[in-house]
Amino acid sequence: MDHFTSPRNVGEIEDASGVGTVGNAKCGDIMKIFLKIENDTVTDAKFKTFGCGAAVATSSMATELVKGKQVHDVLSVTNKAVMEALDGLPPEKVHCSCLAEEALQAALWDYSQKSNVHIEGLNPPSDTEHELEEDDE
Ligand code: FES
Numbered sequence: 001m002d003h004f005t006s007p008r009n010v011g012e013i014e015d016a017s018g019v020g021t022v023g024n025a026k027c028g029d030i031m032k033i034f035l036k037i038e039n040d041t042v043t044d045a046k047f048k049t050f051g052c053g054a055a056v057a058t059s060s061m062a063t064e065l066v067k068g069k070q071v072h073d074v075l076s077v078t079n080k081a082v083m084e085a086l087d088g089l090p091p092e093k094v095h096c097s098c099l100a101e102e103a104l105q106a107a108l109w110d111y112s113q114k115s116n117v118h119i120e121g122l123n124p125p126s127d128t129e130h131e132l133e134e135d136d137e
Pocket of ligand 1: 024027028029051052053054055093095096099
């Protein structure tokens with residue numbers, strides 16, 4: 001609730017290293033995550049979410065969790081990790097946390113393409129979306 005009523009890191013990063021925009025097919029909500037990456041470390045993360053309260057809270061928590069992480073550790077910020085950090089979400093809101101993981105990975109992918117960096121275990125956004133759909137069942 002705290003991350004819903006007082007979301008952290010709302011906004012944009014002008015010179016972002018990677019930007020990920022994803023939409024949730026189930027509800028039509030949209031999330032955009034901006035990452036600033038310097039020396040292989042996430043130095044800043046911001047988001048814009050046009051969606052439900054749970055999507056706002058999960059993007060707020062996801063951006064908090066990735067700040068200060070090394071690039072390869074960002075993949076550990078999964079929808080489960082975000083939900084745990086939020087002390088859980090109602091079952092009908094679990095798909096909202098998938099949006100945060102998807103947006104993070106899309107932003108990482110964007111960074112990896114722009115900076116020509118290989119990130120072990122990172123899939124292109126379309127593959128990620130497919131996996132999340134399966135996870136969601
Ligand atoms: Fe759409 Fe939560 S209902 S992201």
